[in-house]
Amino acid sequence: MEWEDECRTPRLVQNQIPAVFICPPPPPRKKPVAGKRRPPPKEGYFHPPDLDSLFSVPARKEACV
Secondary structure, eight states: OOHHHHOOOOOSGGGSOOOOOOOOOOOOOOOOOTTOOOOOOTTOOOOOOOHHHHHOOOOOSSOOO
């Protein structure tokens, strides 16, 4: 028996790839809710310390050679 006699593409209707279906439309977008803004915090916003002083690199006294 040859290889071509053993392997064949199925040709029955039940084995065929079904027709392409039309996708449903996307769901509608939600409308933005107006007037839901929060008031600013009573203690104020967070103020970090001076970051330049934390991450500054001291100048070298000697030059690298």
